[in-house]
Amino acid sequence: MPVIQANKISYHFDNGEVLFSDISCSLTQSKVGLVGRNGVGKSILASILTKALCPTQGEVALNAIVKTYTQLPSELLDGNITVAQYLGVESVLRALAKIEQGDCDEKWFEIVGEQWSLKQELETQLGEMQLPRNTDFLCSELSGGQLARLQLWQLFQSDAQLLVLDEPSNHLDKQGREWLREQMNAFTGHIVLISHDRFLLREMEQIWELSTLGLAQYGGNYDDYRGQKDLEVTAVERQLDSVH
Numbered sequence: 561m562p563v564i565q566a567n568k569i570s571y572h573f574d575n576g577e578v579l580f581s582d583i584s585c586s587l588t589q590s591k592v593g594l595v596g597r598n599g600v601g602k603s604i605l606a607s608i609l610t611k612a613l614c615p616t617q618g619e620v621a622l623n624a625i626v627k628t629y630t631q632l633p634s635e636l637l638d639g640n641i642t643v644a645q646y647l648g649v650e651s652v653l654r655a656l657a658k659i660e661q662g663d664c665d666e667k668w669f670e671i672v673g674e675q676w677s678l679k680q681e682l683e684t685q686l687g688e689m690q691l692p693r694n695t696d697f698l699c700s701e702l703s704g705g706q707l708a709r710l711q712l713w714q715l716f717q718s719d720a721q722l723l724v725l726d727e728p729s730n731h732l733d734k735q736g737r738e739w740l741r742e743q744m745n746a747f748t749g750h751i752v753l754i755s756h757d758r759f760l761l762r763e764m765e766q767i768w769e770l771s772t773l774g775l776a777q778y779g780g781n782y783d784d785y786r787g788q789k790d791l792e793v794t795a796v797e798r799q800l801d802s803v804h
Contacts, residue, residue, distance in 0.1 A: 562587055564622055591751045609752075631730075652672055656679055685713070725751060737759055
């Protein structure tokens, strides 16, 4: 069963402008790169395919738990959310601290459960991602690259069966992009990568190209896609030459 099955989906803006129409596709490959020029509608198509947005026409069947990475959310940049709060581990870390201080109330032990090494494991992981090891550090004080790594790491550790990564490397340096590549290759679910980053697109198993003509699907990674595109262009040029 495909993870996504879309049948003749279209999207029109309120003013009647058609972004794309009659697109049908199915997601079966583990890693798919979605490419196309800026403004062609890649993010909107991905939102429709994951049922975050309704198409103007057509229907989508989704058979996976989906989580999405987009541009940095304002609540993390503007608020007072700590790293521990963002990762959802604040209560466990607080319980561990209470126990370390000698508080033997049974409720703290119930909260900790089997996570006795959580603090050390988190500090090690944060250090490996070049983030502050202090879990009380405010997310709003992280750099763009640090916050991107934190968000992406949380997604890779989640229960997601399908990750949609929309321009995930925009804020990452060379080392960060290498880290992301390793995370993507280790992920056992499905990934849809919306990107212009050839370094990451070379890890894909299939490339989907969205254009004003619709959605074209190419087997293989980005280099295979470029090779097939070059052959298409050559074939068209030969046809034009034969006409003249």
